[in-house]
Amino acid sequence: MVKQIKTSLVCSWCFSEASTIVTYVGDSIAKMECENCNHVFEVSRTVLHSYLISDWEKRGFTKPVRLAREIRKDPSHFIIGLPFRVISKPLRMAKELVESYDS
Numbered sequence: 325m326v327k328q329i330k331t332s333l334v335c336s337w338c339f340s341e342a343s344t345i346v347t348y349v350g351d352s353i354a355k356m357e358c359e360n361c362n363h364v365f366e367v368s369r370t371v372l373h374s375y376l377i378s379d380w381e382k383r384g385f386t387k388p389v390r391l392a393r394e395i396r397k398d399p400s401h402f403i404i405g406l407p408f409r410v411i412s413k414p415l416r417m418a419k420e421l422v423e424s425y426d427s
């Protein structure tokens with residue numbers, strides 16, 4: 325039940341629209357690989373993700389928390405549907421989130 329599709333998405337790492345390989349396991353997205361920067365976005369680390377969201381809530385970052393919740397709910401929708409002007413502001417927080425995936 326693993327399949328891969330190639331599509332054009334706005335990368336969550338380099339924030340440019342690039343050719344992206346999306347890997348599905350069943351009906352869920354397991355990972356997305358950006359062909360521009362080769363960053364691999366894995367969707368499965370939800371525990372860490374939840375921790376970061378609660379941390380940001382304490383620090384009063386409402387916008388990135390809302391965005392992060394949208395990513396968790398539906399990563400594909402988030403990346404396809406998010407306009408550039410919206411991501412530009414919480415860019416630092418988004419980077420913080422993505423960097424934490426690699427640590």
Ligand SMILES: [Zn+2]
Nearest residue numbers: 335338358361
């Ligand atoms: Zn990228």
